[in-house]
Amino acid sequence: MEVKTYLDATMFGEVQYSARQIKNATPNVKTYVIMEDNEVGEEKISAARYDNTINEMFVFRGAAEKKDFNAEVLFDYYNEIKNSIKNITVQYEIKVPGRLINIL
Secondary structure: OOOEEEEEEHHHHHHHEEEHHHHHOOOOOEEEEEEEEEEOOOHHHHHHHHHHHHHHHHEEOOOOOOOOOOHHHHHHHHHHHHHHOOOOOOOOOOOOOOOOOOOO
8 A cells, every 4th residue: 555645657656666566576465556636647547557566546635626535535445445355365275187377
């Protein structure tokens, strides 16, 4: 979990690098970014949707308008974390013959 008050493109690159390092060390980990204000360009966000380094990013306010804290986003974040924890599974048994890596 990376928590930022403000996130711009430079900091976003650092966040992606850290998330990649964490996922290399612990492949099944989920990575999240929560922030008040987002100043990351749309093209970087669009690219991040496909690189699978960060599982989700939550923005609680709009930077330009300085809007109030969005309770719906907080509830969405809460449900994401709750569901991720509830759905943790570990497959210990290895069945041979059969698949070893991508178990259905």
